[in-house]
Amino acid sequence: MRLLITILAVLAAIIGLILSILPFGAIALIPIILAFILAFIAFKMAQKEQANTKFVKVVFLVTIIAFVLSLYRIVFDENIVENDIETIEKEKQSKEDAIEELEGLDIEN
Amino acid sequence: MRSLLITFLCLISLILQGQNSAIGSNEKLVFTASYNMSGLLTDLAQVTMETSEVKTSTSTLLHLKCKARTYTKWNNFFKINDLYESYVHPNSLKPYLYKRDINEGGYYKFMQYNYNYKTSSVKSLKRKRRKDGTYWDENKDLSISANTKDLVATLYHIRNLDIHKAAIGSKDTFTVLMDNEEFKISINLLAKETISTSIGRKECYKLAIAINNKSILEGSNDNLLWLTADANKIPVYAKFKVPVGNGELRIQSATGLKN
Numbered sequence: 001m002r003l004l005i006t007i008l009a010v011l012a013a014i015i016g017l018i019l020s021i022l023p024f025g026a027i028a029l030i031p032i033i034l035a036f037i038l039a040f041i042a043f044k045m046a047q048k049e050q051a052n053t054k055f056v057k058v059v060f061l062v063t064i065i066a067f068v069l070s071l072y073r074i075v076f077d078e079n080i081v082e083n084d085i086e087t088i089e090k091e092k093q094s095k096e097d098a099i100e101e102l103e104g105l106d107i108e109n
Numbered sequence: 110m111r112s113l114l115i116t117f118l119c120l121i122s123l124i125l126q127g128q129n130s131a132i133g134s135n136e137k138l139v140f141t142a143s144y145n146m147s148g149l150l151t152d153l154a155q156v157t158m159e160t161s162e163v164k165t166s167t168s169t170l171l172h173l174k175c176k177a178r179t180y181t182k183w184n185n186f187f188k189i190n191d192l193y194e195s196y197v198h199p200n201s202l203k204p205y206l207y208k209r210d211i212n213e214g215g216y217y218k219f220m221q222y223n224y225n226y227k228t229s230s231v232k233s234l235k236r237k238r239r240k241d242g243t244y245w246d247e248n249k250d251l252s253i254s255a256n257t258k259d260l261v262a263t264l265y266h267i268r269n270l271d272i273h274k275a276a277i278g279s280k281d282t283f284t285v286l287m288d289n290e291e292f293k294i295s296i297n298l299l300a301k302e303t304i305s306t307s308i309g310r311k312e313c314y315k316l317a318i319a320i321n322n323k324s325i326l327e328g329s330n331d332n333l334l335w336l337t338a339d340a341n342k343i344p345v346y347a348k349f350k351v352p353v354g355n356g357e358l359r360i361q362s363a364t365g366l367k368n
Contacts, residue, residue, distance in 0.1 A: 023182040026149040079141065079180045081155045087178075087190060090210070095172070098196055098206055099165060105205050105223060107168045108198065 002045040006056060009038035013062040020070035023077055028070040035063045128200050131269045131342045133367030134171060136160045138343060141361055142177065146354040154179045154189055156358060158264075158344075160365075163196060171199040173261050187214045195261035202266050207259035207286075222259060222286060229253055233289050249289060257284045257291055267296060268342040272314050277301070295319045297330075304335060306345045307361050312338040313345060331355075340368035 012035035019028035039059045046053045140156040156177045163172045175193040191213065196206040207222040219236035235247040258266060263285050270281070280297045297317040304313055313335040331350035336342045343366070347358040 022186060023151075023180075025151045027144075027146050027151050030147065030149070077182050079152050079155070080182075081178050082181050082184070091174075091192065094192065094194065094208060094210065095163070098172075098194065098208060099163060101206055101221075101223060102163070102165045102170065102196060103167075106225070106227060107165070107170070107205055108203075 002042055002049065002051070005038050005045065006042045006059070009035050009042055009056070009059050012038060013059050013066065016066040016070070017062055020066045020073065023073060025070075025074055025077070028066065028073075032063055032067050032070060035059065035066075039063060129171075129202055129269055131340060131367060132160060132171070132173075132202070132265055133365050134160055134162045134199065135365040136367065137362075137364045139361045139363075140358045143357045143359065144351070144354060145357050150357065152180060153183060162199070169199060170196045170205065171202070172196055173265055175261055175264075189213045193261050195259050195265075197262050197265070202262060202269055204258050204262040207261065209259075220288070224253075229255065231257075231286065235289070251286070251289055253286060253291065254284055257286050259286055263294065264344075267316075268336065268344070270342075272298065272336065272342065273338070293321050295321075299330065299333075301338060302335065304346060307359065308343075308345065308363050311335075311345055314338050314342070341366045 012031045016028055016030075016032035016035050019031060022028075039056055043053055043056045043060070046056055136159065138158040140158075141152050142154040142156050143150040143152050145151075154177050156175070159174045159176075161172045161174070163170045173195045177189055177191040179187065179189045189212070192208070192210040194206075194208040195204050197204045203224075203226075204222075205224050207220070207224075209218070209220040211218045217238040219234075221234040223232040225232065229252060231251045231253050233249045233251055235249075236244055237247075238244055263283050266283070275281075275298050277298055277300060280295055283294045283296070285292045285294050295318070297319070299315045299317050302313050302315050303310055314337075316334045316336065317330040318332040318334055319330075331348075333348045334344055335346040336344055341363075343360065343363050344358075345360040349356045349358075
C-alpha cells in the first residue's frame, strides 16, 4: 500500500512539475496539491513502519519546486501578444489583395 | 393619399429592417480565450474583432476582421495565428469576400470565397502547405442558397438582429459556409441575464448555439453566447465545449461602438 501511494505521489509530482514549467497557470496546482497529500501519507506510513523516508523527502522537494515555479508563473506571467512585423505585413498584404479582388466583384450600392 | 402614405411608411420600415444598427465602422472588441478545467482558468489566446471601412473605386464596404493569437508565453509550445476576414455591405451586412488564414502549430490553411449573388454561387479557393513547404491550391465553384454567409458575417449578422423583439425560447436558423460546405446553425434565445464583465455589469441575451441542431436537441446547450441587451449587442462572454474540459471567451475591452 505504501509503495502504491509513493508511486502515485511521484507521478503527481512529475505531472505537477511539467505543468508548472509549461504556462498552465493555476491548473498545475491540481497535481501539485495531490502529490503533496500523497507524499505526506507515504511519509507517515514510512515513519510508522520505520522504513527509509529519503525517497519520499525527494518527492516533497520536487513538489515544492513545482509549487514555487507554478506560483511564480501565476503572479508574473503576463498575457501579452507579440506584434511582430511579419503578422502586421501579412494583414496589410491581405487587405491590399482583398481590395484588388473586390474591384472585380459586382457590389450593390 | 392615406393609402399612399401607409405604403410609403411600410416601404421605409422594410428598408430600415435590413439596415445595420449595431455595428460601427471603427469598432474594436478584445477578448481573452481561456481553457477551463475544474473551475481553474488558463488564458490561452487573445481574440480581437475589428471593423473598418474599405473603399474600392465604386463602393465602400465594411471590413470585419477577427484574429486569434496565442499569448507569447505559449508560442514556444504551440503557436496560433489565425485571421478571419469578411468584406460586407455596410448596411445589409451581405458578404462579398471572405478570407480565412489559419496558422496553428505549423498547420497552415487558407480559404477564400468570392460571392456572386447573380448566379447564387461562390468561387472558392483553398490553399494548403505541403510537408516540403510548397503550397497547393484547390479552386471550386459552389452553389449556395440566398442567405448563406460565412462564419464572420454570420456572427455580425446575429448582432444585428432585432433580438429585443424576440420572445424567450424563440429560435432562428442560419446557413453558414465553412470548408466549402453549408451548415445550419441554430440560435436559441434562452434568457435575459445580468453578468459581470471587464467592461462592467451588463444585462445580456443568453443564446445557445448549435450546429445542425446537435447540442440543442441533446438539451445540453454546450455552446453559449451572451450579447449585451442594448443597441450594440456586443458579445461579452461565450462558453464552448472542447473534448477535455471547456473553453471560455471573456471580453477585455470594447471601443469605437456605434451606439
